[in-house]
Amino acid sequence: MNEAVLTKITPNRFSGVGLGELWRYRELIYFLAWRDVKIRYKQTAIGIAWAILQPVVTTLIFSVIFSRYANFDTGQVPYAAFALAGLTLWLFVHGSVTMASGSFTGNSNLVTKVWFPRLIVPIAAVIAGLFDLVFSFVVLGAMLGWYATGWHLSMLLVPLFVLMGFVTAASLGILFAALNVRFRDVRFALPFLLQVWMIASPIFYPSSIIGERTRFVFAVNPLVGAIEGLRSAVFGLPFDWAVIGISTLSAAILLAVSLAVFVHLEDDLADMI
Amino acid sequence: MFAITAKELTKRYRLGGVRHNSLRDALAGLIGRAGRGDEMTALDGVSFDVDEGERVGIIGRNGAGKSTLLKVLSRITRPSSGTAEIRGRVGSLLEVGTGFHNELSGRENIFLNGAILGMKRAEIAAKFDEIVAFSEMERFLDTPVKHYSSGMYMRLAFAVAAHLDPEVLIVDEVLAVGDISFQRKCLAKMRSAGESGRTVLFVSHDMSAITRLCERAIWIKDGRIASDGRAEEVVAAYLHEQSETGSERTWANREDAPGNDAAWLRGVRIIDDKHRNISSSDIRKPVGVEMTYEVTTPDKILVPNFHFYNDQGVCLFISHDWYSGWRDRPRPLGTYKSIAWIPGDVLAEGTVFVTVALSTYEPLIVHFVERDAVTFTVTDTLDGNSVRGDYAGVLPGVVRPKLDWETEAVPTA
Structure with a gap:
């Protein structure tokens, strides 16, 4: 018998995040994400095409509206490519936070019948979102080829900014998933919040329209650093490391706060659903 | 450990x-x-x-x-x-x-x-x-x-x-x-x-x-x-x-009920001589055990049977329906009710557990058997005219039938 495994059951709250157990159950994260992806496209008529259609259509709309009426200065970068670069991350964050926030209520049959580290549920939902991101990047790649924006060594840094976006999405996904169990208000508040967030992020406009000094305040939004960093990497532009630094710090704080809230709410999950 | x-x-x-x-x-x-x-x-x-x-x-x-x-x-x-x-x-x-x-x-x-x-x-x-x-x-x-x-x-x-x-x-x-x-x-x-x-x-x-x-x-x-x-x-x-409450059981749908493709059990209950539900019975009164079942495959010979146990797990007796006219008669489809009457003054005091079954005997097939489907309690009020008579102490025995006694004075030559 494996004497190493000793499960202690106590009434104590604040028992920590349980990274060890999360690691032991890492395969379940994969399985749940795989299930989410598989089911999402199994029930749709055009399947995977949705993952491509969404960035393409949104980019088209942005291009028509903003390059005609707003005329943002995006330097040498064609506006469509500029917007799509921001949209890839945004669509991922938007989609995965939305999916993750409903993940406990959507998986209530699991949560009330089997124990596993609860964090797995929202994390798997966010990972499933990465699948769509891959398709967004395919579209982006095609567009870069079309506009011949050139290939840059800095593109190797793209995963870093995807990671920033991932951490941000996972933090909010975890936060809202747990809050949603207790406060069904989340369902109504979240779409509104995401809308505001989208406007507050440099997706269809460049950060340069924000003042030189206020950009540091702007960078408290972790997506600012992630999106600007991603654009610099993709288009070979200079990095604004100060902004990226502030956003990274902000993402880390967001993650810590979300985990703290999650651990606090986790115990009652099965009783509240 | x-x-x-x-x-x-x-x-x-x-x-x-x-x-x-x-x-x-x-x-x-x-x-x-x-x-x-x-x-x-x-x-x-x-x-x-x-x-x-x-x-x-x-x-x-x-x-x-x-x-x-x-x-x-x-x-x-x-x-x-x-x-x-x-x-x-x-x-x-x-x-x-x-x-x-x-x-x-x-x-x-x-x-x-x-x-x-x-x-x-x-x-x-x-x-x-x-x-x-x-x-x-x-x-x-x-x-x-x-x-x-x-x-x-x-x-x-x-x-x-x-x-x-x-x-x-x-x-x-x-x-x-x-x-x-x-x-x-x-x-x-x-x-x-x-x-x-x-x-x-x-x-x-x-x-x-x-x-x-x-x-x-x-x-x-x-x-x-x-x-x-x-x-x-x-x-x-x-x-x-x-046993306080377990004197009636019903099954609403076939999936949950005991049974097979030939028949399934709809319900079992304990009744008195006026067919009212009871959970306990006076030791002197007859007790009926009623099973309701639905036959879903026609033309089989079906024999309902009840098995009675006491709270020690001792089987008191088993009774088959050989008597109601269906012994050799194939059953048409439909819902049936079979009642076995236990006469008064047969059971002993205590809890009786009834196992309900439906069988075919040639060849032997048990269509359903529901162990301890219902229970009821047999009570003796000690008012003097039950089998225990004037004796108020513990009376052993798994059944307590009322026997015919003959006592007469034998003339001495």
């Missing part, structure tokens, strides 16, 4: 206003408007130890706290106070097929369900063929489970669960599904699990499964341990108490 040790486990649920389902309620709670709601104590200071390799049955009525206990031990919910420790890898089956998804194929669900139950991917892959063979579902592996019948679904789900290989297995009433031969297979699998040194904690309403599978039983009543000991004794004590 203990496998499970529980100390003063208590779980309280809040009822009513403190559930904070919306932000507004929570804010109201913060400023003290909502106050403390009523609490429901589901588990109230439960302590016990289970040794390694022991098989323990948990019994009790619905709502007594059995499921809460399993949920606490499975870590699904935390206790309000008290602690527990479990040594070894825990596998808990509070439901069969948790996480099965209708859109996925049988093959995909085996992997998903296995992972949810805590199996490693490599482990599932290694046992995959065995799981498939156990489920007898080879042909449908790549069909989405939404096209499965409920029986097929359960087979596959149980096959995965049965191949979970934990050191401590926690099982909740999962055997209440599936056809009889598959159930037997599952019970055998669980028994072998226990015999291979695995610790099993098993909740069931099927007392015969408890006594067959477990050497020890814990009876939970109102959140507390009412009795803990040898399975047979605890089960007998529990059944005895149950």
Whole structure:
């Protein structure tokens, strides 16, 4: 018998995040994400095409509206490519936070019948979102080829900014998933919040329209650093490391706060659903 | 060496206003408007130890706290106070097929369900063929489970669960599904699990499964341990108490009811001579046992039969319906009612457990047999004209028939 495994059951709250157990159950994260992806496209008529259609259509709309009426200065970068670069991350964050926030209520049959580290549920939902991101990047790649924006060594840094976006999405996904169990208000508040967030992020406009000094305040939004960093990497532009630094710090704080809230709410999950 | 040790486990649920389902309620709670709601104590200071390799049955009525206990031990919910420790890898089956998804194929669900139950991917892959063979579902592996019948679904789900290989297995009433031969297979699998040194904690309403599978039983009543000991004794004590209310049972639908494709049991009840439901009877009065069943395959010879046991498990007698005119007559489809009348002054005082069955004798087929389907109590009022007469003490004997006595003075020559 494996004497190493000793499960202690106590009434104590604040028992920590349980990274060890999360690691032991890492395969379940994969399985749940795989299930989410598989089911999402199994029930749709055009399947995977949705993952491509969404960035393409949104980019088209942005291009028509903003390059005609707003005329943002995006330097040498064609506006469509500029917007799509921001949209890839945004669509991922938007989609995965939305999916993750409903993940406990959507998986209530699991949560009330089997124990596993609860964090797995929202994390798997966010990972499933990465699948769509891959398709967004395919579209982006095609567009870069079309506009011949050139290939840059800095593109190797793209995963870093995807990671920033991932951490941000996972933090909010975890936060809202747990809050949603207790406060069904989340369902109504979240779409509104995401809308505001989208406007507050440099997706269809460049950060340069924000003042030189206020950009540091702007960078408290972790997506600012992630999106600007991603654009610099993709288009070979200079990095604004100060902004990226502030956003990274902000993402880390967001993650810590979300985990703290999650651990606090986790115990009652099965009783509240 | 203990496998499970529980100390003063208590779980309280809040009822009513403190559930904070919306932000507004929570804010109201913060400023003290909502106050403390009523609490429901589901588990109230439960302590016990289970040794390694022991098989323990948990019994009790619905709502007594059995499921809460399993949920606490499975870590699904935390206790309000008290602690527990479990040594070894825990596998808990509070439901069969948790996480099965209708859109996925049988093959995909085996992997998903296995992972949810805590199996490693490599482990599932290694046992995959065995799981498939156990489920007898080879042909449908790549069909989405939404096209499965409920029986097929359960087979596959149980096959995965049965191949979970934990050191401590926690099982909740999962055997209440599936056809009889598959159930037997599952019970055998669980028994072998226990015999291979695995610790099993098993909740069931099927007392015969408890006594067959477990050497020890814990009876939970109102959140507390009412009795803990040898399975047979605890089960007998529990059944005895149950007998207060267990004089009528009905089954609403065929899936849950005892039966096979020939017939299924709709209900059993104990009645008095005016066909009114009773749960206890005066020892001098006749008692009727009535079974209602539906015949779903025509032209079989069907013989209803009742088996009567006392609370010691002694079989008092068995009675078959050879007399009502259906002995050689094939039955048309339809619903039937069969009543056996036990005359007054036959049974002894105490609790009588009635097993209900429907059989065909050539060849022998048991269409259903529901052990201890109903119980009733026989009472003696001691008013002087029952068999006990003027004697008020303990009167032994498993039956108490009123015999004809002849006493006469013999003239002496």
